[in-house]
Amino acid sequence: MHQDIPVKPYATRFGSLFGAYSILILVLLYAFNYESNTLISIMNFVITVAIVWYAIHLYKIDNEGLIDLTTSIKLGLSIGVIGGLIYAFYTYIHYEFIQPEFIADMKASMEAEIQQQQMSEEEAEMTKGLSGIFTSPFVLATFGLISIIFKTFLVGLIVGMIKRNN
Structure with a gap:
């Protein structure tokens, strides 16, 4: 009877790598004053x-x-949770302390759009x-975490279906 090895070391290593990569992208976008396109x-999806x-x-x-499909999904989700938590923590700090003007700009553009819509008071x-x-830093970080978990779940599912043993 074959005993599977634990997923935790792989999830920790690659989740940390994924979190660091995500932070690097956010920092580079900020440093070069570049909007996401x-x-x-x-590119982010391909690297994910x-x-x-x-x-x-x-x-x-x-x-x-x-490897079976369950283990692939578990590994993908674990990478997403670890990487997503690292990224969400930094995202909160980034938009709360480093780039708070991003939040202010988002609110201003939303208010301008509201005024164009000619709504009642x-x-x-x-x-x-x-x-x-x-537009709060906490909600942006939470949406980032959920997005990463969802993407890594889908990738783990698809890769698991391809690489699994029947």
Whole structure:
């Protein structure tokens, strides 16, 4: 009977790598005063796939060539949770202390859009309140975490379906 090796060392190593990579991208975007665009989004997704794929690939090699779909998903999710928590923590710090003007700019653009919509006073106040909630550093960090977990889950699922042993 074959005993699977633990997922934790792979999740820790590649989750930390993924978190560090995500922070690096955010810092570079800030340092070069560059907005995210389609090319950067595609590059980020390709690197996400590469990190999760390589972790699953190494796990399979180290586990005597055996891996099942559940383990692949577990590894993808674990990488996402660890990397996402690291990224979310930094995102909060980044938008709260390093680049608070980003939040102010988002709120200003939302208020300008509200004024263009010609809403009633009551609707405008409600919309401003909701936009204030969704533009807080905590909510941005939380959405980043959820996004990363979802992406790594999907990648783990797809790579697991390809690499699994029948």
